[in-house]
Amino acid sequence: MPAPRIAGAPISWGVCEVPGWGFQLDPDRVLTEMREVGLVATEFGPEGFLPDAPDAKAATLQRYGLHAVGGFTPTLLHVPEHDPLAGVDELLAGYDAAGAGTLVLSADSGGTGYDSRPELDEGGWKLLLSNLDRIADHAATRGVTAVLHPHVGTMVETGDDVRRVLEGARIQLCLDTGHLLIGGTDPAELARQAPERISHTHLKDVDLGLARQVQDGRRSYTEAVGLGMYRPLGEGDLDLDGVLSRLDAYGYTGWHVLEQDTILHGPPSGAGPVEDVSTSVQNLRAALPTG
Numbered sequence: 372m373p374a375p376r377i378a379g380a381p382i383s384w385g386v387c388e389v390p391g392w393g394f395q396l397d398p399d400r401v402l403t404e405m406r407e408v409g410l411v412a413t414e415f416g417p418e419g420f421l422p423d424a425p426d427a428k429a430a431t432l433q434r435y436g437l438h439a440v441g442g443f444t445p446t447l448l449h450v451p452e453h454d455p456l457a458g459v460d461e462l463l464a465g466y467d468a469a470g471a472g473t474l475v476l477s478a479d480s481g482g483t484g485y486d487s488r489p490e491l492d493e494g495g496w497k498l499l500l501s502n503l504d505r506i507a508d509h510a511a512t513r514g515v516t517a518v519l520h521p522h523v524g525t526m527v528e529t530g531d532d533v534r535r536v537l538e539g540a541r542i543q544l545c546l547d548t549g550h551l552l553i554g555g556t557d558p559a560e561l562a563r564q565a566p567e568r569i570s571h572t573h574l575k576d577v578d579l580g581l582a583r584q585v586q587d588g589r590r591s592y593t594e595a596v597g598l599g600m601y602r603p604l605g606e607g608d609l610d611l612d613g614v615l616s617r618l619d620a621y622g623y624t625g626w627h628v629l630e631q632d633t634i635l636h637g638p639p640s641g642a643g644p645v646e647d648v649s650t651s652v653q654n655l656r657a658a659l660p661t662g
């Protein structure tokens with residue numbers, strides 16, 4: 372059976388879809404450093420990081436010797452006046468050209484950033500769940516697996532939200548170990564209970580002390596990220612072995628995307644974010660049951 376594959380993501384270099392998130396490094400530095408630490412694949416990063424045009428997107432990744440995984444795509448799913456399918460379809464042309472196979476959806480709150488979200492009523496939930504399956508079915512016709520990424524400050528964040536998706540929709544999940552932990556779900560337990568629903572991972576390590584401050588409202592999510600809530604993999608409170616061994620027991624062969632969400636307050640001095648990414652790559656390689 373093929374081993375799971377390891378990929379990187381621009382968010383570990385502070386490159387983020389949220390306006391005003393922090394200093395944004397240029398693609399040349401990020402993609403070059405990915406290769407320097409031995410990564411051979413990446414997620415696309417936010418709109419504007421790589422060229423929009425499908426062929427140019429594919430060519431850019433090829434120039435750096437990186438395979439395309441797919442990308443994190445905040446999508447409005449619960450608003451009756453908004454049909455998300457056309458936007459997703461347009462995006463999938465870039466997947467075709469680059470050979471990417473995984474569309475990572477988050478349930479956009481409709482606001483900016485991840486520090487608050489509205490409450491969903493029953494009608495909103497019904498629409499959100501049916502849109503998830505419509506998108507998953509449509510992506511499958513284009514050879515792409517759509518996954519829902521539970522995420523702080525989106526419409527799918529808490530343990531109850533995740534259960535609703537598992538019970539009310541057919542879409543696969545992205546096991547983002549950081550967002551699940553902060554949202555109150557134990558990622559190793561989820562991997563034990565529903566391994567058949569996990570087709571993608573974002574492996575993040577977390578400082579639980581800061582995560583608890585976000586959970587009980589003492590700090591905003593953005594503030595906690597700025598204080599270093601995300602740690603290099605293996606250096607925080609995540610039960611990485613627990614997650615990996617449960618996925619391995621089910622025969623997981625998807626991507627493991629390494630992420631350490633970071634906010635840069637200006638051009639980095641010294642080596643910058645690549646130092647932590649390199650630590651995470653080494654720790655993940657050492658921890659993978661398949662070696």
Ligand SMILES: O=C1[C@@H](O)[C@H](O)[C@@H](O)[C@H](O)[C@H]1O
Nearest residue numbers: 380382387388443547573632
């Ligand atoms: O969890 C996240 C990602 O998976 C994603 O890739 C990032 O761009 C987001 O900002 C982040 O919060």
